[in-house]
Structures are given as structure tokens and as C-alpha cells.
Amino acid sequence: MHIKKSLAFLIAMGSTSSVFAALSANIEIAGKVTPTACSIVASQAKLDLGSIQPDATGKVAEITKSLGTLTLTCAAPAQVHLGFLTSGITSAGSKQIASAWTQDGKSLSQLFVMPTSVTNNNVAGNLMIQPNPSSLWVALPATGSIPLSTADGNRTAFAGLNQQALAITSATIELSAKFLEVPKVDFTKGEISANQSLTFELKYL
Numbered sequence: 001m002h003i004k005k006s007l008a009f010l011i012a013m014g015s016t017s018s019v020f021a022a023l024s025a026n027i028e029i030a031g032k033v034t035p036t037a038c039s040i041v042a043s044q045a046k047l048d049l050g051s052i053q054p055d056a057t058g059k060v061a062e063i064t065k066s067l068g069t070l071t072l073t074c075a076a077p078a079q080v081h082l083g084f085l086t087s088g089i090t091s092a093g094s095k096q097i098a099s100a101w102t103q104d105g106k107s108l109s110q111l112f113v114m115p116t117s118v119t120n121n122n123v124a125g126n127l128m129i130q131p132n133p134s135s136l137w138v139a140l141p142a143t144g145s146i147p148l149s150t151a152d153g154n155r156t157a158f159a160g161l162n163q164q165a166l167a168i169t170s171a172t173i174e175l176s177a178k179f180l181e182v183p184k185v186d187f188t189k190g191e192i193s194a195n196q197s198l199t200f201e202l203k204y205l
Contacts, residue, residue, distance in 0.1 A: 102194075
């Protein structure tokens with residue numbers, strides 16, 4: 001009898017354990033935070049300066065041309081900044097400025113890319129520059145140029161109140177390119193050209 005009672009007890013315990021094991025449920029959590037979808041479009045794909053002749057003294061005069069309009073759009077308000085790069089070489093005087101004219105891999109003059117008109121969310125606005133990640137944003141002067149991006153700075157953003165980056169849903173930047181003069185050319189050193197590609201990258205702050 002004692003043995004039978006023990007077996008009965010073990011069977012009952014086993015049944016009870018099975019019941020409790022079934023009283024559980026798992027809930028899996030998934031999700032992620034993604035940036036708002038944004039895009040950037042240039043209205044002008046190419047600027048062809050044609051053939052430029054120096055004057056009687058050998059000087060190539062300063063030239064200013066339109067680069068068209070950059071249009072930025074975001075599906076919802078987003079704080080963004082622009083990166084600005086050139087496929088060419090930088091000027092001899094500053095790594096933040098592209099070369100306008102080059103000869104044999106050397107810079108002969110500087111190229112300034114300047115915003116002539118800016119709108120933020122369909123209202124006239126301004127741009128600002130952050131020279132490096134630890135510095136304050138500073139307003140881009142009305143006659144200022146957009147500096148080339150570097151590995152650790154020169155971010156360009158849309159200025160809001162108190163020099164805070166403005167979240168945009170739509171924005172435009174009309175651009176012009178100023179090719180500074182070459183005081184005197186020397187064609188014995190090779191061809192002089194302005195060939196390069198300018199790239200504007202839209203990035204999230």
C-alpha cells in the first residue's frame with residue numbers, strides 16, 4: 001500500500017507541473033527609430049564656361065555664373081545639414097575653398113560658391129556654418145560663400161532662432177559660382193581648365 005500511495009503522489013505532482021508549464025506566454029517587441037525621408041535635387045546638372053581667352057596682358061578676368069537651385073524636401077520636419085565637396089583640388093591658400101582654374105595639378109585661382117537666395121519652409125531664410133563639432137554655429141554673411149566640408153566640420157544648415165538649426169520640410173538655395181581672376185597665364189606649363197564636379201550631400205543632424 002505504501003508503494004502504491006507513493007506512485008500515485010508522483011503521478012499527481014507530474015500532472016500538476018504540466019498544468020502550470022502551460023500557463024505562460026511570450027510577447028516579442030520589435031521596432032526602430034528611422035529618420036524622416038528627405039531628398040535633394042539640383043536644377044542645373046552642368047555649368048559649361050566654354051573657351052575663355054585671356055586679355056592682352058594675359059589675365060583671365062573674374063567670372064560669376066549661376067549654378068541653379070538646390071531643392072530640399074523632407075516628408076516631415078527634420079534638422080539637416082549640407083556637406084559640400086569637390087572632385088577637383090582645393091585652392092593653394094585654403095583647404096576650405098575649391099580651385100577655380102587649375103594647371104598641371106596646381107591651383108591658379110579660387111572658386112566661391114555663394115547662396116544668392118535661401119528659403120526655409122517657403123519663407124525667406126538664411127544659412128549658418130559650424131566650423132567644427134565643438135564650435136558654435138555662425139551666420140553665413142550675405143556675401144559669404146559655402147566652405148568645403150572637412151573630415152570634422154564645416155557643416156551648413158538652415159538658421160533658426162538663436163542660431164539653432166531649423167527643421168525643414170521644404171527649402172531652396174539658389175547658388176552662384178564666382179571664378180576669381182588668374183593674374184597672368186603661362187600656357188607653356190600646360191592646359192588651364194576648370195573641370196570638376198561639385199557635390200552637395202544632405203545629412204541629418
